[in-house]
Amino acid sequence: MKSYIFIFLIFISEFSTAQIGEVIWEDNFNDLDNWMKITGNGSWGWGNGELEFYQEENVEITEVPGETGNNALDIIAREESGPGIVDQWGNPLYYTSGKVTTKAKISIKYGVIETRVRVPDLDLGGLPAVWLLGISNLNWPYCGELDMMEMGSLQDFRDLHDEYNGGNGSDNSTVNQVVGANAIFYADEAVTSENPSGAASISWDPDGDYCRPYYNYNNLNDRFITYRIYWDSDSIRFTVIDDSVEFDFYTEPFPIDSISAEFQEPFYLIANLAIGGLFTDAVYNGGSGLPISMPFPAHMYVDYIKVMEWNGQGEVHIGPPTFQGGTFGLFTDTTPIDNGLVAGDDSEIYVWEGTLIEGSLQPYEGANGISWQTTGLGWFGAGIMSMQPVNLFNFSEGNLKFMIKIPENISFQIGIIDAWGNQSYVEFPANQTKYGLVRDSNWGQASIPVSDIRGEFIDLRMLSYEFVILEVNGAGCQFALDDIYWEGGGTVSVIENEFSTTPTRFSLNNNFPNPFNPVTTLSYTLSEQAHVTLTIYDLMGKEVTGL
Numbered sequence: 110m111k112s113y114i115f116i117f118l119i120f121i122s123e124f125s126t127a128q129i130g131e132v133i134w135e136d137n138f139n140d141l142d143n144w145m146k147i148t149g150n151g152s153w154g155w156g157n158g159e160l161e162f163y164q165e166e167n168v169e170i171t172e173v174p175g176e177t178g179n180n181a182l183d184i185i186a187r188e189e190s191g192p193g194i195v196d197q198w199g200n201p202l203y204y205t206s207g208k209v210t211t212k213a214k215i216s217i218k219y220g221v222i223e224t225r226v227r228v229p230d231l232d233l234g235g236l237p238a239v240w241l242l243g244i245s246n247l248n249w250p251y252c253g254e255l256d257m258m259e260m261g262s263l264q265d266f267r268d269l270h271d272e273y274n275g276g277n278g279s280d281n282s283t284v285n286q287v288v289g290a291n292a293i294f295y296a297d298e299a300v301t302s303e304n305p306s307g308a309a310s311i312s313w314d315p316d317g318d319y320c321r322p323y324y325n326y327n328n329l330n331d332r333f334i335t336y337r338i339y340w341d342s343d344s345i346r347f348t349v350i351d352d353s354v355e356f357d358f359y360t361e362p363f364p365i366d367s368i369s370a371e372f373q374e375p376f377y378l379i380a381n382l383a384i385g386g387l388f389t390d391a392v393y394n395g396g397s398g399l400p401i402s403m404p405f406p407a408h409m410y411v412d413y414i415k416v417m418e419w420n421g422q423g424e425v426h427i428g429p430p431t432f433q434g435g436t437f438g439l440f441t442d443t444t445p446i447d448n449g450l451v452a453g454d455d456s457e458i459y460v461w462e463g464t465l466i467e468g469s470l471q472p473y474e475g476a477n478g479i480s481w482q483t484t485g486l487g488w489f490g491a492g493i494m495s496m497q498p499v500n501l502f503n504f505s506e507g508n509l510k511f512m513i514k515i516p517e518n519i520s521f522q523i524g525i526i527d528a529w530g531n532q533s534y535v536e537f538p539a540n541q542t543k544y545g546l547v548r549d550s551n552w553g554q555a556s557i558p559v560s561d562i563r564g565e566f567i568d569l570r571m572l573s574y575e576f577v578i579l580e581v582n583g584a585g586c587q588f589a590l591d592d593i594y595w596e597g598g599g600t601v602s603v604i605e606n607e608f609s610t611t612p613t614r615f616s617l618n619n620n621f622p623n624p625f626n627p628v629t630t631l632s633y634t635l636s637e638q639a640h641v642t643l644t645i646y647d648l649m650g651k652e653v654t655g656l
Contacts, residue, residue, distance in 0.1 A: 129221050130418025134425040136215075137413045138170055138182045143215050143427075147208040147381075150196045156249075158393030159236070160204050160385035160401070161186065162194045167207035173227075173410055181227075182209065182411040184382045186235065186403070196394060204401070208381035213429045213498075213528070213571050216244050216375040217416055220423025222338045225412035228260055228330050228382075231284045234391035234401035236261035236383040237409045239336065241376035246494055246528060246573035250308035253371030254293040255345070258336040260329070261389050262289060262322070269317050274356055275324035284389075285330040289322035290338075290347035290358040294369045311363050319360040323349045333412060341420040342373055374497070375426060382409045429570035430500040434598040437501060439493050439576050441592045442475020449594065450495055450575070461490035470589035473512045473552045480589040483580075492577035493593065498528045501559075502569040507597020509557045511576065515588035517548035519580065523555070525562055526574035533564030534579065552591075559595070 171183035243252035314320035438449025450456035472478025524534035
């Protein structure tokens with residue numbers, strides 16, 4: 110959720126008569142196995158100047174007050190400060206809260222997503238939300254955002270729309286009486302001097318034509334409300350269900366087209382209770398506003414989240430992306446590969462901050478090559494980024510190989526970056542042979558053991574940049590790259606469950622291919638969430654490995 114967001118869209122006039130289908134997946138919050146707890150305050154309060162510091166101890170599984178035997182996700186906001194409760198610059202913060210995400214654990218594409226949420230008294234400064242972000246490696250807003258529910262909004266926003274959906278037209282609503290939903294994506298038409306990110310938001314509706322936040326003057330806090338997204342490849346509809354009556358957040362479903370194609374890719378879930386920031390009337394990090402008056406401690410409960418089929422569509426993927434194996438190509442024409450990326454299709458080749466321009470060196474092999482000339486900015490950086498995270502965990506004992514033609518007096522680094530932002534590099538000093546690369550100004554091949562390049566923190570299951578070249582000494586040159594690939598992913602791979610209907614029993618499917626060399630794939634289904642161990646034996650009954 111970011112600031113300065115604008116809109117470019119045309120609503121469709123008809124809504125499909127499709128029916129809700131079977132439950133595909135659900136989490137009733139008996140545990141947090143599907144979730145990861147977030148810590149910190151992010152960059153400038155998560156981009157909004159928010160005042161909270163997220164702590165793991167502010168997230169619990171708790172029995173719902175008044176509902177004996179029913180557990181829920183309990184996110185707790187507190188007024189507190191202390192060592193480590195600081196913003197990105199080290200300035201003290203005075204509030205803590207909780208945030209969880211299913212990134213690398215659960216991703217969703219299409220279906221009816223439903224959640225039942227109870228928020229605390231928000232007056233003033235609370236900003237609770239249940240929302241989704243695209244798993245894409247592209248930055249926000251290019252990855253897309255879907256806000257199922259969001260409360261604590263600005264008075265101006267509430268006043269603008271209060272003639273509809275329960276509003277009384279008197280401009281007297283409080284933050285506890287109004288809830289909204291939103292979709293955010295990138296659009297060229299949304300780029301302005303005030304909105305350089307190009308974030309288009311369907312809730313930005315200055316004339317009050319189509320945005321319909323829901324109003325209830327009996328208050329929406331301290332009781333459970335149900336929220337839904339109806340999502341297929343053509344449209345998205347946001348609704349709220351209060352006292353068994355369903356209300357639409359917009360006059361029509363939002364159409365998905367080439368401009369909003371972010372919403373045709375998988376998303377992961379997030380739930381959090383923010384404090385202050387630009388989307389509230391309260392004070393924010395570095396700016397003025399009304400004092401925080403929200404009572405503390407404050408509890409936000411999420412009873413469940415589930416996904417159902419919608420219009421015959423709906424997918425849930427459990428775990429990180431599917432494991433790759435064998436030889437994985439990043440940029441190559443003639444090397445045999447088992448799978449790989451295609452530039453302009455599922456990957457992009459990026460130059461960082463205009464540090465390189467196109468060069469004139471010919472490819473090493475095939476018709477395609479990468480040739481660059483430095484631009485004199487004192488450094489250069491470039492890389493190959495997959496549009497979606499790639500799982501190369503099976504290559505942990507393999508090698509990253511590439512061909513390069515670069516002057517011998519140039520020192521450079523080769524690295525990788527994961528979807529969490531962790532980076533790791535190895536050095537190629539000038540005038541030295543390193544990782545098999547002979548420095549004689551001709552084409553040469555380097556072979557870097559993945560065990561060297563992955564460093565301490567890289568998550569090989571969730572890679573964003575599978576190849577990066579970096580130079581920081583300011584030397585100018587022309588160089589070329591070609592035939593870039595990962596080799597040695599021969600370990601048995603396991604495909605985590607990806608399903609569109611709920612399995613009724615456990616089953617272990619036959620591996621494929623069989624016989625195999627060096628890679629085979631194992632798949633299984635479960636009737637409910639559980640930890641799984643797969644033990645592999647050889648023909649003599651000796652245990653080979655456990656997964």
